[in-house]
Amino acid sequence: MMKDLLWKNITRLREQSPLVHNITNYVVMNNTANALLSAGASPIMAHAHPEMEAMMNICQALVVNIGTLDEYWVTSMKKAATQANQLQKPWVLDPVGAGATPYRDEVLADLLKLKPTIIRGNASEIMALAKHNTTPTKGVDSSAESNEAVAAAKFLIENYPTTVCISGETDIIINHEKEIHLSNGNPLMAKITGMGCSATALVAAFSAIIKDKAEAVTSAMALLGVAGELAAKESKGPGSLQLNILDKLHNMTEAEFTSTLKIEMKRG
Amino acid sequence: MMKDLLWKNITRLREQSPLVHNITNYVVMNNTANALLSAGASPIMAHAHPEMEAMMNICQALVVNIGTLDEYWVTSMKKAATQANQLQKPWVLDPVGAGATPYRDEVLADLLKLKPTIIRGNASEIMALAKHNTTPTKGVDSSAESNEAVAAAKFLIENYPTTVCISGETDIIINHEKEIHLSNGNPLMAKITGMGCSATALVAAFSAIIKDKAEAVTSAMALLGVAGELAAKESKGPGSLQLNILDKLHNMTEAEFTSTLKIEMKRG
């Protein structure tokens, strides 16, 4: 049932080709744009202050990825996110390197105040985001990282109106209504820069066409996880994997998707 | 005859390896540089204000691509284009996203005043550029997009001393002397980010070594179109297509080129 729904969403993305505004980092701009195109969406990358509002007006979703942030770009991010909120368009925060420097944490605190529709990061980023922006509670099992990240995600959804995705060996999508676990992918994906950033961009693309945000995030993460898992089978290393993933995002069939997807509805 | 001439130009590019200064967008810098290298040219990417004149002095052509423009970069573009004019070196304008925001249109209006030697864009960009910068005339058939784009190109060449290339399923090269149509390529090329930007960079490279600008543009578009068409035959998706195009730009033979090229001289 859920598999059918997710595949239908993947098909809809190819048909509707939503326009996604990306304020993202220099390292991944090229593969992020290519991942969006391969999946059927349309990317725009822009950051000039005088066009942030106008750009948001014509796009259907926004990515804010702080990977290579600086003062100018942070202002761009805030302008675009504010306009996205104004227009009730979804925006997705990718807190790259959260916890690495005080500056990142300050910027992330400001961005959180602008209420991202969705937050996607790895376990350590989600934990850093929660640690810096909520009052830590007792009882968090610091010895079990995935449990701790789930606790951090719960802090975030309690304090902000958002849906959180913790990506990793198991992708965990969590909000007040749902908790969904996905177990696709391949360890070699961690040897390609910007896989997480591509995930965030795909999350934004699906959030543009799907109202239920947990479902939107799940569609994106399922598509990328299955693509990565299938692509890894025919890859000799990270170089060939990168292009095989783009190929697979483009040419994946329903049979491939439904026979490969490993999904578990924990709640909702 | 024309095929022989174009192939000779492709060979000359590999031999002469002109130095091309690129002020282009972050998304495509890597593949633009690689496309230039694969075709035999030498890329330089720079934007610092204190070195724009000095850089133009040592380069043979300039690309101005506004994809990820901001205030600092716009100044870089104007400095480099002004110096190119001063030295009578060709410069090519790629009006990425023309019409998307008022800021882009204002910047493009300023850049047009600096008289680009060549303008390359897709149909909607060329139409937006003409709409914003010329008085629209009656009689434009708005129901037929390619006709409308040709009309827009004609506006531009009437108002500015330039050669226009509308790229798409058919690439149309047009100036006062000539109109040439090319029909190579593959729809999958639209699923790779920055194919148009690579086209623009190749146009600049050929314009550095060929006096007749319609011929220079045609050489570039023919090379890329044929490379894309041949590469698509051995590609499973956009990821493999991207690298196969680079390979083909590098290893294309005369037989492959002349047997694949579809060219029509409409005028001149």
Add this chain to the structure above:
Amino acid sequence: MMKDLLWKNITRLREQSPLVHNITNYVVMNNTANALLSAGASPIMAHAHPEMEAMMNICQALVVNIGTLDEYWVTSMKKAATQANQLQKPWVLDPVGAGATPYRDEVLADLLKLKPTIIRGNASEIMALAKHNTTPTKGVDSSAESNEAVAAAKFLIENYPTTVCISGETDIIINHEKEIHLSNGNPLMAKITGMGCSATALVAAFSAIIKDKAEAVTSAMALLGVAGELAAKESKGPGSLQLNILDKLHNMTEAEFTSTLKIEMKRG
């Protein structure tokens, strides 16, 4: 003996995965990050002034590559290099385009004053760097480029406490204690943008885990040269070569490495 030591270093890089801070150019950020990941290191790219010190605190080595420099980025470079010195962490200077413009040469003069642990460039960059920053002596054989570059490298190591790597058909690693020549690679590598920048990043990664800097540079250059040479055998052009190198950095075996490496200890 030396071959065993270099292979042990390559294995150690995969195990220890040092964190490398890269202030590098837009063109190569993606492939630099991927080269580091493929070889087993961990890349960070950042440039915001407020986080340069904090970022250097958590990284084990720094790359300063001036390819697409501007005023803001030059300040970032100086902040990070100063902090690297403060913490006695190695930093590597890649003088991209040295000699191309007066601005580059001025910036490089400032960066040299901050005493890079290692400098890696091609022959013309090393010569431009020496010409601009030392008093030229007589006796330099200007008719033999590689000899001239070695003379330039010797000027640099006499005037600055550094190790110099001149990369090219033969890679020459030179400091007060040692001179080592490596003769791997393939001419097609020159048709991929940023191969030198990837080399510099790998040099930084090895310098983070190896005390003897000539040995660190040799490990990096040997790994990349052998990877390029092996990858070229199965590549049809620059596009496939780029990804095959990433694959080979990741999956190279000891047998491949030791049977392919061509190394000559000239001194030390």
